[in-house]
Each structure stands twice: as structure tokens, then as C-alpha cells.
Amino acid sequence: MNTPQTPGLYLNTSTTMTTPSAQALQAALGAGFVGIEIRMERLGPHPQEAAEVTALGGEVLSVNGLQIQIDASGRVDQPRLESELAERLALCRSLPSPYLLIVPPLTEGLSQAAALPGLRKALSFCKAEAAKIGAKVAFEFLGFPTCPFNTLASAVTAVDGLGIELVIDSCHWYASGAPALSAQVVHNLAIVHLNDVPSMAPASIQDADRVLPGEGVLPLRDFIGQLRTLGYAGPWSVETFNPAYWTQPPAEVARRAYAAGQAALSVDAAVPGA
Template identity: 30%
Template sequence: MSTEALLATCWTTAGDAAPGRGDGRSPLSLRERAEAAGAAGFTGFGLLHTDLAEAERAYGLAGVRSLFEDNGLRHIELELLTDWWADGPRRAASDAVRRDLLRAAEALGARHLKIGPDVTGGPWDPDVWAEEFAVLAAQADGVGARLGIEFLPWSNLRNLHDGLRLVEAAGHPAGGLIIDAWHIERAGTPAAELARIPGSRIVGVELDDADEHVIGSLFEDTVRRRRLCGEGSFDLPGIITALRAAGWSGPWGVEILSDTHRALPVSEATKAAYRTAAALLG
């Protein structure tokens, strides 16, 4: 099994919750989730903004930090900020989330914040995006965290190269990419290309698997039909080898999203996610 750190991303421990369903809030308490992750072997934990707000009300940020520490969860990821490029009411709502995430990142000693691209298909200005990303990266850096953007095949940042172009244009050392195996494979990016990414631009990695063919939309396929690592068609050994060649040594995120995974008790789901990813990492 792996001796490297593994991070349970937010959906891996969320139980019956999913992106695109209401505000994504987990029906489980943070204590239940943190204990399941720690017991499974994870040393990292991801938390969605809506769950973070709920946990802060229940335990206070100091209590949340203690809960993570008590369960051996040292690598903390907070997500997800969108509309950070927008203006008007959307930007005002986004800025409120930004303030929450930055404040919590500092209090929890989070390693990084995860942000998303634009999935609406609207027009966008790469220069404005680079400028806004640099500002946000500097703010993350100011609270001791890094900033990672996740490219998505159905967004304005469709693949690895789109994402890299943005973070290089922004130029801030705290900014980089969140690289999800699902998005690499579904965008048709050869695993070997990951080896050429500057190691300093990799902020986070997410491992998962899926069947060879997409069923339904890309969004539906990614939310409902991911598989445990090693149980699908992805070239995960190739992806892991290439990322190691680029200089990545963890923590390795594990992001399992599926109807099957959500139906399991969290302790069982979390153990399966850890066991299968750790076996691949060797």
C-alpha cells in the first residue's frame, strides 16, 4: 500500500450529495466524515463551502481545526469558488464566498483553495481572467495557501493546455492547476503530456476512474458514473508516473463521484476509495 499522503476530496466523504443538486450540502456531520476519512487512512480532507459554513456554525473554526487534527487530517483543501471573474450581483455573491474561504484557509492552515472555470459557455477575456487569477492567487498566498483551478472539458478551460495558459499568463507563484484524472482522460490528453508540466504549477491532483464510453452528458457522466481507481478504463498508472516525473509527490486527492458510492455508508465508501487509490500508488 502507499506511504504517500492521500486526500479525500469533498465528494468522496459527502454521502448522498452531489454537484448540481441543490447547494451540494452533505447530509452528514463533519465529525462523521472526518472520522471516516481518518480511519480509512486519509491524511487530507476536502470541504465544500456550504459544508464549511455548516461546520463553522456547529464547531467554530477552531473546533473544525481540532476535529481535523484529532483525525490525522493535515492537508486541507477548501472549495469551490466560481464567478471570480464576473461583475455585478454574481461577483458580489462570489466575493462573499471568497472572503469565507480565505478566512477559513488561514484559520485551518489549508494547503490550497480550489476554484472553477466558466461552465456557461459565455464570452470571456483571457487578459481579464489572468489579472483576476493573479489577484486571487496573491490573496491565497497572503493566508498561507495556494490557489488551484480545475479545468473541465465542458467549460471555457477545456483541457490541460487551456488551464496552463491561464496560470502562466497570471504568473503568480501561488497559482496553479488542479489536475483530475477524469478531465485528463475525457479531454483526450495523453498521460505522457503531464510529465512536461512545470512541477511548480501543480497545486493538486485528483485520482478516479470511469468506463471507456461516456453515458449521457459529460457532466452527468462525471457526477453519476465515476469508478473506484483501477476499476475503470483510465490509464491511471501512466498518469501517476507522468505526474511523478513532473515532480508531484502528493498529497494525492481521491475524488469518487457516483450513484453507487453515494449509496454506501460513509465509512465503507471512504475505505474503498482509500484502498483502491493506495494500491495504485504502491
């Protein structure tokens, strides 16, 4: 059985992507983070790093991630899904990590209506396989215009009745129009990702544009305030994909990321009028 997540602040290693995973964990713990979310983009080419992370004994909140591949006709690439799922669940078991994060496809020309049946079937399959090792899957929508599941409402539709938790990312929330949150959504959240974005059109935001919390224009006070007012008490994770951070000393990046995350969470984030 995997260890439960600890409410607190984690570092998603997308922020230190070129740093070996164990070194990233050491930097995160040294900065004050509870632990890390670990990236398959890093572990895939460097599988030996999983054992190095395990040897350190730090907490790994999630393995990121698995993208379900669906073609323009709505057909799931089942062989690829089964192969990638098995690889990632093996990591969840060995690290151990309680969550595997799943994201929707980015197939050109794929509509939400065409993708929905296959996506729900794939999510159910992933959930059943993860349960065999005591892990859970959590689904995150992507706020990019090219994604058929680019809003919170579409993510809720995707997991409705499946017993699967959600992940919400402040950047994707903002890019999708910064919708009001609901108690139903908040009570089904596994993890919240924190980051910021520079002043730019929300529809043009890409992963590499993200910056640390407080360094952009995203209304984090409102975002965090809604979550807290509605009762969110789970883990937070600082997640950026900005290559500018990857060339900097990981200990310094982790220190800045922790300070930025703590500053965002320490602000009186009450929702106006609540």
C-alpha cells in the same frame, strides 16, 4: 500561517458529500488517509461543521472550491467573487488549510478568448487576498465540453506568469483527450485528484459518473506513471462525486477509497518507453 501540505493520500469529501464533515474526517483518518479536502457544498449549509473539524485536529489540505463567475461577454461578477472568496478564505484560516481550489466558469456561450482576461484578473485578485492569510490558490481545469477552460493547455494559459499552481484531475485529464504531461506542468502541480470513469464517451462524462480508482476504464497507470516520471512528489486525493457512495456507510466508503487509491499508486506505473 497555514500548515504545509503533506505528500500522501487524502480523501476529497465529495466522495462522502452527505456525511457531516467531522465524521467524514474521522472516517478518512480511520481508513488511513492523511486528511481531507473539504467541500463548500457541504460547509455552506452547515457552517458549524468547520469548528467540529478543527476540534478533531486532522489535516485539511484544501477548501473546495470557488467557481469564478463570468458572463457571456467576459465580465466577472466581482461582488460575488469578493463575497465567496472572503467566506472561503475565512475557512482556510480557521481550519487551517493551505489551499483554496478555484475552477473556471461554465457559462453557456462563453468563449475562452472572452473569458481569459477576466479570469486572469480574478485569479490574481484571489492570489493576493489568499496571501494575506498565508494561503495559496490553485486552479483546476474542468474537462467538460461546455467549459471554456477544459484542457490542460488552457489551464496553463490561464495561470501563465501569475505564480499560481495547478490541480489536475484524472477524470478531467481523460475527458480532455488524455494529453501527454510535461515537466513544466508537473512542477507546477499543487494536488492530483484520482478517480475513474465507466466505459462511456469522454465528452459525455459528468461529475456523478466518477467511480473509485481501478473501477473503470481510465488509464491510471499511464497517468500516474507520467506524473512520477516527471518528478511529481506532492499530495494525491481520491475525489468522486458519485451519489451512490453518499448512501453507504462513510467508514466503509473511506476504507474502499483508501484501498483503491493505494492500489493505483502502488502499481508499477512507469511510462512505456521511458
